[in-house]
Amino acid sequence: MTAPTPPTPPFRDPRLPFAKRVDDLMSRLTLDEKTGFLHQFGPAVERLGIAAFRTGQEALHGVAWMGPATVFPQAVGIGATWNEDLVRRVGEAVSREARAMRARDDRVGLNVWSPTVNLLRHPLWGRNEEGYSEDPRLTSAIATAYTRGLRGEHPTYWRTAPVLKHWLAHNNETDRDTSSASVRPRVLNEYDLRAFRETVQAGAVAGVMPAYNLVNGRPNHVSPYLNRQLRAWTEDDLLVCSDAGAPSNLVDSEHYFDTHEEATAAALRAGVDSFTDHGTDSSRIVARVRGALDQGLLTEADVDAAVRRQLSVRFRLGEFDPEHDPHAVTAETAAAGFDTPEHRALALETAEQAVVLLKNDGVLPLAPGARVAVVGLLADECKLDWYSGTLIHRSTPLEGLYERFGAERVSFAEGVDRVRLKTAAGTFLHVLPSDDSPGDARGTEGALDPALLAGRTDLPPLTTDATGTELALVDWGEGVLTLRAPDGRYLSVAEDGYLRASADQPGGWVVQETFRLEPHGNGHLLRHTGTGRHVHVAADGVKVAASGPSVETSSAPSVEATSEHEAPEVFELVVTERGEDAVTRVAAEADVVVVVAGNDPHINGRETEDRTTLRLPDHQERLLRAARAANPSTVLTLVSAYPYAVDAEVLPAVLWTAHGGQAAGTALARVLAGDVSPAGRLPQTWYADDADLPDLLDYDVIGGRQTYLYFEGTPLFPFGHGLSYASFSYADLATRVAGGEVSVSFTVTNTGAVTADEVVQLYARAEAPSVPRPRRELLAHRRITLPPGATARLAFELPLSAFAFWDVAHDRWRLEPGPYALLAGASSEDVRLSATVTLDGEPAAPRPVRERGLAAVDFDDQSGTEIVDRTRATGDAVTPVAGGAGQLLYRDCDFGPGVTGVTVTVAGSEGTVEIALDGGPVLAVLSPDAPTPGPYDYVELGAALTAEGVHDLRIGLRGSLRLAHVGFSG
Template sequence: MTAPHRARTAAEVLAALDLAEKVAMLHQHAPAVERLGLATFHTGTEALHGLSWLGTATVFPQPVGLAATWDPDLLRAVGDAVATEVRAKHAQDPAVSLNVWAPVVNTLRHPLWGRTEEGYAEDPDLTASLATGFCRGLRGEHPEVWKTVPTLKHYLAYGNETDRAVTSSHLPPQALREWELPAFVGPLAAGVVGAVMPSYNLVNGRPNHVAAELLDELRSFAPSSIAVVSDAQAPSNLVDGERYFPDHVTSHAAALRAGIDSFTDNSQDTAPTIERLTAALEAGLITEADVDRALLRVLELRERTGELAGHDPYGVGPDAIDLPQHRALARESAGRGVVVLADDAGVLPLRDPARIAVVGPFADRVLHDWYSGTPPYTVSIAAALRERHPGADVRVADGADRVALRSLTHDRYLEVAPDGAVAATAVAPHERTQLDVTDWGDGVSTLRAVATDLLLSGASWIQAASATRVGGWVAQETYRLHTHHDGTVSVLHVGSGRWLRVQHGTHLLVADGTATTAERFARHTVASGAASVAAACDGADVVVVALGNDPHIAGRETEDRPDLLLPPVSREIWRTAVASGTPAVLTLVSSYPYAIAEEAASAAAVVWTSHAGQELGHGLVDVLSGDREPSGRLAQTWWAREVDAGDLLDYDVVGSAQTYRYAPAAPLYGLGHGRSYTRVAYRGLTLAADGTGGGADGGAEVTAPPATTRHTAADEAAATAASGRPGLDAVVTVTNTGERPVDELVALWVHAPRLPVPAPARRLAAWTRVALAPGETREVALRVPLGVLAVWDVAAAAGPGDPATPATPGAYRVQPGVYRLAAGSSVTDPAVTAPLVVHEARDGGGPAPSRADRIDAHAFHAHAGVVTSDRTREHGSSVEVAAAGRAAWTLYRGLDLDDVTAVGIEATRRALPAWGPSTVRLEVRAAGGGEHDWRALTAEVAVPEGDRYAWQELALPLVAPPAGRPGGLDDVDLRLHLTGAARVAAIHLER
């Protein structure tokens, strides 16, 4: 029998396939092609912080916890371990894909985002560096065959779960270039990424799954081909949820043309995708060349894994899971991600206490999140303390109220049978009637059976104590307890939205009631959670108060956080511990930051760890007990108040002054914050530009480099080293003045002056980690590329030889001025500073007044009340008044209008009704003038009704003839006013 032909390259496979086979392979689940020796294949194995959803695997800390190490090399080691376990699962089952859907590189712009746990850092440069490290580990060392093929998620401007599949992120060019793109570009440019997944949301009015201009530009940064895999059900959502296209054939064709290569849609049912793409071919909406282009990228992804050539240089066997070195790495990463936020009382490290109280919901439990495997074991905080202090009396109280619920209808207590069934059958309270109620905030609780230590779950409509933890895409283990005016309670099962009642006959507890038929229960408190906490704290030498969030409740995929506060019951646990008089260590185990100014003020110490996986307890106690020096540093701002974080749905971080870079508010704990058990003194900072020495004040002077479209913050350092771009050499002198060693984060921050194009008030410029012995002084050298000073100026043009034309007008430009560089313990601690004077380039540096005949409306310098929207369904941008607004304006600086004879506006109207008339008008002033200097340039023109894509040219008559204005309009600012439903794509100038 003749063996099937094995095609060795992606191009060979593509050439051997017929059209029907090609179309079928564009679905996530590609069929086998036996005549070519191709097995079935699918994109996507979840591997965010360990192999997920496929059984036992090493569970490392959440990415937000890994990021607190500020160490790309550690993340590379974690990535390598994860890739090993993916290969091991693949060896067990070849259907396990070697294309992994990780990491998430969306910046942690806002702490209310439900998926904060999945990202790395607030700063895009730090995010890019850490993601690149993780991807290097996932990719492996072989020059041709990748250990796994990483996929970056989720492109682009995705950071809210509220209506995530239909909201549009307003992203002006400056925010796009300086904030959103760099986190993706870093790992792409490093060549360690093989795929990208677009996000569900829209950007500037267009769904990311048909954003051809953004996808094309992203691909331009990668040294080799990149496959774009859709998010789950996103292709169908273009019609079903977003209502962006009239039918699925049109939408699938648009997605393929835009650059989607693999359709993750309808789970494993490939038929709808095949039918829609085939119909698009027949209708002429796509061609076979479009199919070939997409499929080749997917085949190249498969080629990277060694599949096509049948080559496996790694030789990972099926047993390479939960290896001893993986356990050790899990413990190391858990410990290195612990951040000591405060230790003013000097209670840490613990000094062999004889009696330790560990209280709160995480005292003796370890939870893991949605994107997690099943850990082979877990080590809790209490267990680790007992292990570390074997002679100590470790007392545990989780703070839950222990209750018994008696049905008023049947006059029986709920009772948990040995098989987990819950029924109102007990005449009197006993152990099997006792439930521990843990309140996670926002009215959501879990009910744990004391007799079996299992959670009540509604996975079936019949309730049962059957779950070890909260889990699932829709959590079935959460309840809301509603207290009536007479003190009785009714219970809502959150997952189903049904109220609990007790059946007649069987007396089983079921979730099928309404608010009016819900069972009334008398709530009998067996033991108060607060009283248990007080008893545990009584006589203790120290109390570790372990509070935080369940990763499946009040903040996760599909659910943003309700606020930044600790839940009321958690705050009561804290107050009870503090009231005992025992020194209390506020220990937060969470996926995200909290606003804890009040709690921190009464704490002997404050410590944070993410949900750090199987070794959480060891990692945390290693730090608390001083066996590991604390080295974790915050990668995300902890704001003192929720309002300081800004609007969750506002992505224009520049215009809205959000994030640590722009926000005027002082944080509770700033980016880079973290204490050690010693003291590090910052004694000096000197700067030296290329080819020059430092100034007497430690500062330096440089000339602004040429503008470029290719600079992004994420890859600037590498580009500087490789191409000799201008940069700075900074030397920070640090001394360990204490008696313990330290692993210090030495970071340099740049503070910009007020400039014509807004620059960050503060920005991470460079960083490294330095080990210092007690008494040691070190001069730490940091290379600072001048590109970190650059802003995206929509009026700037790139210099000669710039290799790319971006989708948005403008270029990166370093503006002249006096900048201040600072180093210290965090962004809020400028312990040492030095000035940097940037001079104009010899040719004048800044852009000359523009004589362009077209001004793209979305390429504004400033705005108020406007959002960027789509010009057509597939290409271009425009501006319009924000939803529920009535008027807006955009500003364009540095224009030469001196010989303009007529002005045209490319305009249309939104389809939705507007308040009042829809109009456009223009005003002009001398460049840089004040608000009172504006004067009308044209008359106001009404925008006629029509299709939102029916663009038409409106002529705006000049108020005064072009003659008779000598020198008046050769360097001006222009302001466009919009009212009602007006949409504008461009301003056309006739000369």
Template sequence: MGNTSYLDTPLWDNSLPLKKRLDYLVENLTLEEKFEFLGTGCPVIQRLGISSTFHGGEAAHGVEARHDQAFNKGEPEPTTIFPQPIGMSSTWDTALLKKIGVAVGNEARVLYQRHKNGGLCRWAPTIDMERDPRWGRTEEGYGEDPYLTGKMASAYIQGMRGEDPFYIRCGATLKHFYANNTEKDRVFSSSSIDPRNKHEYYLEPFKRAITEGKAEGIMTAYNEINGVPCIVNKEVKNIVKEQWGLRGHVVCDGGDMMQTVNDHKYFGSHAETIAYGLKAGIDCFTDNREVVIKAAKEAYQAGLITEKDLDTSIRNSFSTRIRLGYFDALGQNPYAHITERYINSEENKALALEAATKAMVLLKNEGQILPLTNDNSTFCVIGPLSDVWYKDWYSGILPYNMTPLQGIKAYHKGSQKNLMNSKVVDGLPRVKIRYQGKYLGVTKEGFIALGCKELAEIFTITDWGNGNLTIATSQGKYLSANEEEGLITATKTEVFDWFVKEAFDFHTVDNFGGESFQTIFEILCAQKRQELSVTMDTWKDDYVAFNKEGKLSISKEEQVIFDIELVSDGIEEAMEYAESSDYVILVAGCNPVINSKEEIDRSDLDLPPYQEHLIKQVHKVNPNVILILITNYPYAIRWEREHIPAIITTASGSQELGNAIAAVLFGDVSPSGRLPMTWYLDTKDLPPIEDYDIIRGNRTYQYFNKEVLYPFGHGLTYTTIEYRKLTVQFEDFTKLLIRVTIANSGDRISDEVVQVYIRQETSRTIRPRLQLKAFERVKNILPGEKREIEFIVSTSDLTYYDVVKGGMILEASDYTILVGASSEDIKLRDIISIPGVKVGYRNLRKKILADHYDDYKNSYLHRGSLGDTAVVVKNKEEASILLYRDVMIEEKPNKFHSTIQCMGKGSLIVSYLNQNDNVASSEIKLGEITLENQDKFCDVAIPIDWDRMTCKEVFTLKITLLEDMKLSSFYIE
């Protein structure tokens, strides 16, 4: 920058306290300059030595440096890529996650050294709670349990951050704060979250990742919480910053500032969003820079914000920049000289293999069919995912990748006698497509046009279920909808983009839109037909037709009929290979950008129908099937669990995927991964995906009360681990000291994930069936070896949110300690009594917040524009019921006061219920009020009929809301 006198200023003086350096900064910026710091980047200010840097960049499972987006176009830079986060969580290995974090932080530093423009505060990890397996972004999270998520994410964050007490190697920004688990309408939908769900579940991983992991920042979510957009959620300031002590800064999700007006319609101007966002705790607005600056100026001129608000934001974002070492005149930053050798190193390659191997979860191993060790046995490798590697949206560019088949071949290099065929057998159908006697062919330029039969292209069809299939040419090019030109072309070598334009669907002519591709396939193959007439749709449900030049094109109006000619069904070939082999390795699963991704939730838990059919047909001719599911989310594989002897599942993403699969298949490593999510039997067992109440929705292993396919924490090994002894001590009234002895009574070295769950036996309220409170991946246990593992569980981890007291409490109760290999495979248990508090009675003479109910029906929570949180009737055709238990009144009340609103017409009814049975026969009506067109919350007093009641009697208060009535709080006098 030429003049370097700025090096002598307090901003660059490492010896000064951080506060003084920040004081100097805000005192020496002009007001106009301050407006320019409200984005994730900052302007060049030469007199202060400030260069243009930015906060951001992805690092979900490695540094993302594809440079394929409009805002960061450039040459891709390969980085080490680990398993998807859901796979990393499947390792249950915090030490490993910390090592991965170190590798990611080092590689981020290398890229910074190359460009000097930022990328040292990455937007990862994603720790949204995965309460529903249909959520489209399941691959990005760490599972359904807040403790596991918090511990695993914290380890990753600590590795990224480094050990220096002041400087940061690479900062982590947690996504997305919070209750962000549906993709449909995600930019404006509201999540209804009551205090118990909030404090016990949704906030818990964020709290741990900040207080324990020392995350540098958080990103707010797109959604609303109880009607308030997350960008103006005051909990960011009140809880994240003031209670948990977030040291760095807060950003909003991409484009969310403008969405607050355009989609949420919460404010009428961007200036209001900026103003209320700043006051709620947002420091950087990830949005169009010019719009952000203009809105901030308007907010300032209107008196909605002050210069102090700008200073607070700048201090927070520059606190991160200073600790990243951007202003280091004395050269004390220990991470400033990380060299190129740290990127794609042999150490990182080995770490990627370790992570991919430990992420393998052995779901089933009937008859100990695995590992494959008999040199005289033969096997074949088949399936649609057997020789492919798919990239996910947050993946970087890999230095290399290994498909399952490549990994198996590499393992058997030099000795191919076991592998029946080196040719991949994907089991997919090949077809020709005809229109009015001519056939679709591919020109040199990639256009699809009609021609003679001799030039007909043979297309490979892959069915991904849910009306999505991909069509590939014999040259490996995918048909893709090019909306700009209005054509269907075959130029893409991979299925990958924000919008997957390579997804098509066929419909039989007899039933437009009614038949899936699986049905079409069954008609062609099972009925031994050679052709079928169909129509074809694009990913946007446009028609596929022809333009005037005769090229395959996109049409909004014309729907043409194609004839599909079956060349080979794929399954017969697969069955031939399977029948001639001793064992079948069948690789199936998902494509991470089809059916389930950002902006797309799954509608069910089913395997793609074609894959299900392939598995069943292969099993008919050879029951020795080893099914490998490469998937980032649970499947309801009911038939496979009953019939397939060995099943392994693992997440996609790792560059070492194929090598890891081979290592586990052939016994170099005993699989010891565990499921971080419950695998359910059927979609119908789940409540609607929009329901965020895990307690009353019986969600996750904590509350689910039906049979499951595979429980949370499930995973097998190649040996037998015995759980022999459990001791539990209650120490200093603050912690449990738990010791477990395990022993390897098998004949193979293996890891074992020891899991500690705790159940509260008595409570005034609904408590989980059990909750994970400690775990350890015990490594390299030798045959015959026994180990004692010690766990310390703080009693603060046993607290829950009490709606009577309005805060977290440790309730006096017996607590059962359950130790085992999964949430359902409990090996040892003990009971200990903990002298916590005894919950008292509700004092109705103090204001009771309406959302502090014990139970409810037909209700949701909503907070109007900067108003009070209220209980609202969900379906106005039915009554909303609220129950408040443990009520005792010592003196006869006269009136019931309620803070209510009623935009139309509605009623509120107050009733008594017997505390013991809560049945309608015990109900006594105490009072009622009807309102109409009350557009603001107001205090309304209702006379109470107490003649049939007795003071000092414990009862349940029932409040019934009808039609448009909203209730915020109440009390009696």
């Protein structure tokens, strides 16, 4: 007799709603099993047939870290396209490749940690390449398009599950895990939250990842905004995945909690569902959760809430319904979704649309018969960044121009300095030959040989001989340099400490291919930046000292080392050719020179390292000057992850593109040749000088007059700027206010001679605001293609809420009545049409302070203060910066028929609170008699204060007091 088939458990029944299936599965899991799910690498539950699950797969501009994949332009380049339809198609391609790659390698995850929606507030941020724009609406539009592509269009099952990075107000690498962004309520709501909110509300987001930094004194991994704001924006279960190592940072570097059990419990209660910590080892996170449960810091219900959100994502990805999953891919069908002709064409199209023409005095497009000199350190490079996949195809600017114009009309000079390093013994550093040749570094399709990596130790170390090897030296700025052998391999230091020519490119979490030349006596010491140790010459090869740093550099001739056998070598730098000399030769013989300059994404401006200046490195400035001196027809092409301050006025043409992925060179050549009219637009302001920049840690875009929204200086190139080989006229602006919307329409005509794209931008400005408002604010945009002579009429429907601001007096959004300018044009500064509409709204009302008092953080203006956490769990307080003195201003406070007393809620060791009205004298001074037990132990102080009617309230803060609230009585 055949045994009866056991009934299908409800969680396996595809006819049931996901919520019921999750309920059923939760009821079958033990507490230990659920606790195991909280780590990034959740184990399998074999008794239920549940597979292991890993949160996290990097997919910022292609599937990363999992081998060969289609590599699209960097995210900031994707932002420069201003094209949501294109970006959605890129997201679709990336998600299809993720599915195809997973079919062949189950390490590839479907919970993708992308896109990054942090706003590009400060252009010196090392991770500028990861964001889309300094503007929250443009960022949200591009992010929404990308997540929709990643998610797919099926109403039930998702192709991949995107997680937005990095929550919240994260725009610095300097002290990134200990610094706090002071973010006033208006900036929080109008700027930093907006990009996340509008993307989440669009419905294609699976969750978010908190950032390493603190906001208002509280680590983002215990942010109350996760539950109070994020999860209020959608009815979907949103998964919150920690950043790598951040849970441990709560104790180890931030010292915010005393124990890891407290920290883990706080993060879980705040809304973190998956802990990315200690790599694949889940034991420590599991132990911390169990400890927190044992200590009563957590309940099983807290664990259940997190696991439920994880399972919700897994069900949406089709894990429990493989036979119904429309996105399922097998190993046999994987090729249909991977490195397809369509994906290659899309990579090229995206790279073309990302190119921004910043200036053109008529030298572009290049004349068909022109002799072109291509020069510069990036002219024959196709750079990858930390979040790139492995290239299957590649094209450099030089290769693209060879292909487009023919090698006989294109000359090349990289512009590196050719040097030999001479030892004190009179010998020179020598690179021994190996079996690898330059042609072996890449296959027929340009794929990088995975064996040619920095950690390779089977190649011979450097040695010394009488003639040595001529090395290519590039100074990338800040004194950081790379050295390259004649066959193209970079000098690198492996774990055994020996120098080898073993790297195809600088790269890795710790870059092992960078050095510093430090003056010492009559020569230089060579310090390896990855280890911080000096290079010395040993009998068995050239290596770095076994410990270090080994010596202080100075002009003194003596050298002390960690041991007598590891004395740092004092090298003489023998220059055999200066880079500018080679540039001068080829530039003088050409009709036009294309200087390709920019950055290496792994050096001086990357994750963990902010830039220190907007200027190009001196080496590249020298090459640019040499090219211009030899040939005035010099085109500067910047290939970079961020803006630069360059002397554009002396150049006839300037272009910018982010590192453009596998098709970068072909795309750039097609734009230079005029095959494609450029139509990329700047997604952030390009400032003219470092002096225009705010402090890196000043997150107050309103008070600091930051980004195009508030900047009052003259930018080098404004937000939204980009030129074309065509010209466009704007006409027939019409506006209408009705039905809770503002309707705007106008025509755009291509008045040029070539088919081209135009990026139409619509801005607004409050003409009579009662509070500081943006100089202009992007409300809508559209990228359109028009042939010569063609006209298109564009229409935009804007909700009245688009014109509202965050009213700190009443802690909510408010549309202020009055006139608003509508500005249509080609950039934030190139306005072609304007009109004024008058909107009905809610008039300003005084603050009802007599009834409600004042939250200290709801100030209208301040100086010398910062926002800190009121408690570890929730709330804000205000304190003077560094224990000094600060001022707070609250406008139009209504004391009604009168008050007779004031109270302040404060914590801290010492200081005073001074109360004044309007511009008058101090009326009350309050100071605690003794320090409070801790920074979160508040006391209420009272004093007499007589006031009636409406006044501006001014509060002076001195010392280390935290002010949380001000109340009134009488």
